[in-house]
Amino acid sequence: MSQGESPELRTVGKPVRRFDALSKAIGATVYADDFKMPGMLYGKALRSPYPSARIVRIHTDRARALPGVACVLTAADIGYAKMIADIPGQTGQRERRGSETPVLAWDRVRYKGEAVALVAAESEELAERALELIHVEYEPLPGVFNPVEAMKPGAPVVFEPDNVVARWKIRKGDVKAGFAAADLIVENTYRVPFVEHAYLEPESGVAWVDERGVINIRVSTQVMEHFRTIARTLGVPQNRVRVQGAFVGGGFGGKEDITTELFLALLAQHTRRPVRLVYTREESILAHSKRHPYIIHHRIGVKKSGRITAVQIELIADSGAYPYLTPYVLLYSTVMATGPYRVDNVWVDAVAAATNNPFTSAFRGFGGPQPCFAYESQMDEIARALGKDPLEVRRVNYLQAGDTTGTGQVIRHPPLLEETARRALEALGEKTPDHGPVRVGRGFASYFQSYGRLMWLHDTSQAWVGMEMDGTVVVRCGAPDHGGGQLSSLCQIASEVLGVPMANVVAYTPDTALTPLAGTTTATRQLYMSGNAVFQAATAVRRVLLDRASKHFEEDPENLDLADSRVFVKSDPDRSLPLVDLVRMCAAEGLPLSNLALFKAPFRDPIDLETGQGDVFPDFTFGTFAVEVGVDTETGQVTVLKNVACHDVGRAINPAAVIGQIQGGSYQGLGYALMENLIVENGEIKTPSLSEYLVPTAVDYPTTQVILLESGTGVGPFGAKGIGEPALTPAAPAVANAVADALGVRIYELPLTPERVLAALERAGDRS
């Protein structure tokens, strides 16, 4: 069996029940918050009430004296430790400037909610009481709350030497000549808000020091490899920190950075007792990263045909109080800023600035959705100005095989963009007529989005696959599963390659002591990377089995196959053996029935920093989202009437899981379009809980109709592409285009709230 072919597949491609599904339905799955240890303490963090302040002194005496308090830690107690909040994983890359982030603040706080002290006590109540007894003397400092202001001379500096956290640029072709050759230039400014991940499971974990002196942390995380950062921050050897990954109750990028891990490790290290720490919902919203707000100036020149002659884009992102993954998110935005279009003349200037706002970092899409809102709005604006069909304008520009992206990366396989758009639009069916005050509009958006990490990171994933003596299979792979069915898909791949039913395969949740490191569950990389690693390992075991069977049957291994836990001769399936007999034959001869495989992503040198030119990602996913909305011109309310998502997923390993990913991503994207808005004023979150920060409920939007294209051209196992993040990206601009279609006037800022709709209607009224 080799990759990319279309062999007769038995498990892959079937909508099998995920192996983790039933245990979740009966409530048996143990999440990080469900785990207890004997003698466990309860940890809590004290957080800054100011977005910007100097810490004069921290008084902990009264808290330390409270009976039942085991430990109070401030920065002074932990050696003023800083953690490297850089791109996580096993890359061994050197860290960036400014990536050092205080674990606990000591001289100043830079955002409201920054941790200042930790306590561990015999009960949660006592821990809360202890926090109240810590007195911190603050001297409030002027803050800066807007990235544009932050870059002006004289602005308060969030951290030295200045507030610029990252810059990227693209210089391709001749933009001046491109605009000179244009028949039409469309120029607009777009704005997108902070967005909260709002995973249902708040950050949580338990840590303890075991009999070897190893610090164990059982935690909800997307990144097992944080054990290295934890070790370095604590000043202990890396083999003395073990991370056990529980099933994650939703991540979406918010559990990519370290959350509770270091607090847990520090408290366990200092008390030598097990410690549990669970964020409240309010603490979760206060203390973890957010999606970046952007201001996007987008200028695009086209011929009368709609063909793009040049784009000039300025991206300004709010990094919040610390860099975290901002430089990388900004790089992704830069790379994807031109959209899925062939553009010969490109100029992109991207900058991220530090402010005293909540810090921003990874969130599903990782810098992809923000520019998509701008470039897809612009495509419709071009169509309107030229009096052309929006699909026609896109059609003459869509990337084709052999074209290059804005960074000059060659697209190797046909992206099927036009097909995704046609299929999505067709599926909308007959248009709903306007009714009463409701005007009906339609819109769509196409996108391209990477899967897999930056090519210069030397990304790897390892997986171990072994066959037991009874013909059952074990997969050990350190891939965190935060709900996408990561582990179940790995089981499915092993099941396919080894010809055993899914029920006979077990995959363990990740544990740095027991499962080979598989890298982060981020960047839509796990099916691609770990799927390939499991495929490799299972294929190696398969080879051993078939070689031995070849002697038995006196047949070429090519003429043998494994299915339904039997080995058989393809040309004469009656000649067969139970797999368990074959396994015994192999074991009797000491043949290896397990394999540890390492999959390496292709490597390229980093892009040229002056021109932004170079290969950036292993591959891209392409697709289109189409939507019909009703806009109530009296209330400003936008109602989604129909919506369709069509993506080329390469190959759907588990179609039910893929549809679930696309529907879930689309729903988040619709929330981004219409509802979600983390309001931050002067560094303070005005939507501090799920009562104020609204996420879509079951009654908000209708079902997303999903159309799967399976080109088989992906770089994942069996030709699969990644879909986790791409699913979200095109929904918001599609809605914006539909609302503009309904009203005849565009809204340039997300979310499209009733207030903004009414304001836009007023503008339209002024015009007419």
Added chain:
Amino acid sequence: MEPRPIILTVNGRTHQVALKPNVTLLHALRDLGYTDVKNGCEKGDCGACTVLLNGKAVNSCLVLAWQADGAQITTAAGLGTVDHPHPIQEALADSGGIQCGFCTPGIVVAAKALLDRNPDPTEEEIREAISGNLCRCTGYSLIIEGIKAAAARLAGGER
């Protein structure tokens, strides 16, 4: 106030516990080991802690344990097991309506309350019935399909 002994009957098991008046049913249940009752917000916004209280679906974070003294409480784990799952649990697992699974026990319970009072609900009625249960992963559609399938299975005579 001092702890007071109360009786919590959970999934058919009786527990006598002494609790202070400010302890929520959510915390009481989780402390008793019913960790299928999930803590997502502690203020009734997310529905992850939904249980049946005398047959009615409630957010257990909004009920004080004292208020549940003597009541029959059912959690998702009380509806079925791996070997004998409830048709709602089976159907949700089959439909693909379970991703991270953190909202799932609450949704199972909300669906049980719905199907008990309305064995053949429309899609709108299902959406309404689970509108107090947030799910951030699925977009709800496959959950709704699962609940529809469960209704059909139950009508066909399972349980």
